[in-house]
Amino acid sequence: MFDEERSADVVAESFAAAPDERVRRVMTSLVRHLHAFVKDVELTPEEWAAGIRFLTETGRQCDDVRQEFILLSDVLGVSMLVETLHYRAGGDGTESTVEGPFHLVASPPRALGDSIDLTGNGEPCLVTGQVRDPGGAAVPGARVDVWQADADGFYDVQRPGVVPHQNLRGLFTADDEGRFRFRTVVPRYYPIPTDGPVGRLLSATGRHPYRAAHIHVEVSAPGRRTLTTHVFVEGSPYLDSDAVFGVKESLVLPFALVDDPELAASHGLPNPFRHVDFPVTMLPQR
Ligand code: BEZ
Ligand code: FE
Numbered sequence: 001m002f003d004e005e006r007s008a009d010v011v012a013e014s015f016a017a018a019p020d021e022r023v024r025r026v027m028t029s030l031v032r033h034l035h036a037f038v039k040d041v042e043l044t045p046e047e048w049a050a051g052i053r054f055l056t057e058t059g060r061q062c063d064d065v066r067q068e069f070i071l072l073s074d075v076l077g078v079s080m081l082v083e084t085l086h087y088r089a090g091g092d093g094t095e096s097t098v099e100g101p102f103h104l105v106a107s108p109p110r111a112l113g114d115s116i117d118l119t120g121n122g123e124p125c126l127v128t129g130q131v132r133d134p135g136g137a138a139v140p141g142a143r144v145d146v147w148q149a150d151a152d153g154f155y156d157v158q159r160p161g162v163v164p165h166q167n168l169r170g171l172f173t174a175d176d177e178g179r180f181r182f183r184t185v186v187p188r189y190y191p192i193p194t195d196g197p198v199g200r201l202l203s204a205t206g207r208h209p210y211r212a213a214h215i216h217v218e219v220s221a222p223g224r225r226t227l228t229t230h231v232f233v234e235g236s237p238y239l240d241s242d243a244v245f246g247v248k249e250s251l252v253l254p255f256a257l258v259d260d261p262e263l264a265a266s267h268g269l270p271n272p273f274r275h276v277d278f279p280v281t282m283l284p285q286r
Contacts, residue, residue, distance in 0.1 A: 008035035067101040074244035093283040107171040115183035116170040122151030122185025129278040131178035138178035153190030224282040
């Protein structure tokens, strides 16, 4: 019978016959932790109702361009934890980080060297890199999908009609040496969306909503583990207090100022420009 002391055991037992072993394990553990939490804080009926209202509002804020549940997972550090556990056997691989809710559209395929900036606003920047395996061998033809906020700190999907569709997004195919390069602008730090329940949670708990400036990079290739990561702009505000705990030191790279008119012209960039080089090490498929 259900009582305070045995509550978790009784409910966990109700899953004992679940045919899928993983479902059984996950549900049993979830119930045990939930019950421990309720007992730990002695949750009141009013607080539980407020929690249900919060989750309901979170669901109401989800559609094709807004994913408040991902945001909630992000600010609670759960997205980062899941990603970190998934990748922990990584060894020498490039470190991963959260995908975030803005990888909403398939990035438009572009040729190496193309610009992903469709507006001309912001500090011009060249991004280069090489995709290799842990032994140093090139991964030819790796797919490098990139998306980022603009110089004002907005993704295209946040300002439809103001900036062109698919601004600052691109899908590149690395060359025979695994090299990739594209032109863009230096992204700015930005606040995660604060006009929903997650924003209210942050302000009620005295937390700021900012993410350090970054470019999202997802690298995939047959037989390799897909890598979801960022390149963070060295010196950006909020590197030490990123709202979603996404910063890893190895991913913070210098966006060096290059003053070389010939080099700028050869890349189709104005002079001077910023340059970041992002070497990527992909791990074999598990
Ligand atoms: C992003 O980097 O796009 C992001 C990640 C987590 C929450 C909000 C935005
Ligand atoms: Fe982002």
